[in-house]
Amino acid sequence: MQQEIVGIGAANVDIMGESAGKLVMEDSNPGTLSVSVGGVTRNVCENTARLGLPTRLITTVGDDMYGERIRAHCRGCGIAVDSLITLPGRTSSSYVSIHRSDGEMAVALSDMRILQELTPARLEPLRDKLSAAAAIVVDGCLPQETLRYIIRTFGAQVPIFADPVSTAYARRMRPVLRGIDTLKPNRLEAETLSGRSIRGEADYFRAAEAILAQGVRRVIISAGARGCYYADTAGQRLWSRTRPLQKVENATGAGDSFMAGLLYSAQKKFWLGDTIDFAMGAALVALQARTTINPELSPELILRTVREQKRPRPSLRPPFAVNTPAE
Numbered sequence: 001m002q003q004e005i006v007g008i009g010a011a012n013v014d015i016m017g018e019s020a021g022k023l024v025m026e027d028s029n030p031g032t033l034s035v036s037v038g039g040v041t042r043n044v045c046e047n048t049a050r051l052g053l054p055t056r057l058i059t060t061v062g063d064d065m066y067g068e069r070i071r072a073h074c075r076g077c078g079i080a081v082d083s084l085i086t087l088p089g090r091t092s093s094s095y096v097s098i099h100r101s102d103g104e105m106a107v108a109l110s111d112m113r114i115l116q117e118l119t120p121a122r123l124e125p126l127r128d129k130l131s132a133a134a135a136i137v138v139d140g141c142l143p144q145e146t147l148r149y150i151i152r153t154f155g156a157q158v159p160i161f162a163d164p165v166s167t168a169y170a171r172r173m174r175p176v177l178r179g180i181d182t183l184k185p186n187r188l189e190a191e192t193l194s195g196r197s198i199r200g201e202a203d204y205f206r207a208a209e210a211i212l213a214q215g216v217r218r219v220i221i222s223a224g225a226r227g228c229y230y231a232d233t234a235g236q237r238l239w240s241r242t243r244p245l246q247k248v249e250n251a252t253g254a255g256d257s258f259m260a261g262l263l264y265s266a267q268k269k270f271w272l273g274d275t276i277d278f279a280m281g282a283a284l285v286a287l288q289a290r291t292t293i294n295p296e297l298s299p300e301l302i303l304r305t306v307r308e309q310k311r312p313r314p315s316l317r318p319p320f321a322v323n324t325p326a327e
Contacts, residue, residue, distance in 0.1 A: 003134035004054045004080070005263055008123070008150060009041030010115055010141045010165075011059040011074070011084075012093040013066040014292065023100045031101075037073040038095055038292055040139040040165050043253055047260030047282070049078040050297045053267060056080040056133075058126060060118045066092035083129065085122055090114050115141050120149035130154050135181075135263055137161040140169030148176045155179035159266065163259055164189040178215025182266075184259055185211075186222040204229040205237065220262070220276070222255060230276055240276045253293050257286035261302065281306035 019031040042057055049055040057079050061067035063086055074081045097108040136158050138150055151160055159181035164170035170192040187198050194210035204221055208231035211219045218232035227241035261282030265275035281302040285294050
């Protein structure tokens, strides 16, 4: 039986609004509203399931309408949901985001209090499933004691992939970085985790070094439209850039799709250059969908997107050949 990707973290019902024109703060704006199922770790899990990887989600939900919607949607996407922990009388997580007419997020608000109930004691009965996982993916929304438990209990045998989610959650994650296999912060989160300001390309290098020094095996810092910066404890460093898209339909899910691309690449044992290309391609596929997760996502679509967007890449240290990942 193939090992599972196990996600432990946020699962929300998302309400997204997009302004039809210029967004005017402190006023009512005409636009569109949609309701979907989200949450960083849950989104990553849906992406990995759509990429064909066996995937399990562990999170806390209430016995309410939102909790049932989360469970039903995940089941429909092929995510194993028998490890969801239902807490009677509690309200499931929800998230509201407002976007400008170009798809970029302007502001968001989340109610994720129920996730603080995902304690080490509630994970203990699932120890066997976690120990047998191909990889564990977590997000910074988890309680610090839970992050510490996961990393210290399973990190030596199962690679831990982590997304800080925000600068506030990055501050919570910083004391427990040691033992994380792969960390994927954006620029602001990397500043918080490293204690260094990032203004130019050299600053990405310095911030990554500071994060690696805290016990992370590899770090990939998102630079938005400029691409991403990769560094690991083996001394490999890489800037990856893509041609900018003419139109971004929805920027919300790009990071989650990128993380799924990293997980897929790890399972398929891609080498470094192909791993970053594939993850960047997954993010670009997400950016071209109206929904947070592109329902057309597949390894074939990602590889086609990579070929279309390919830009010459600087040499790696040590040098690697660039090839197309073999299925």
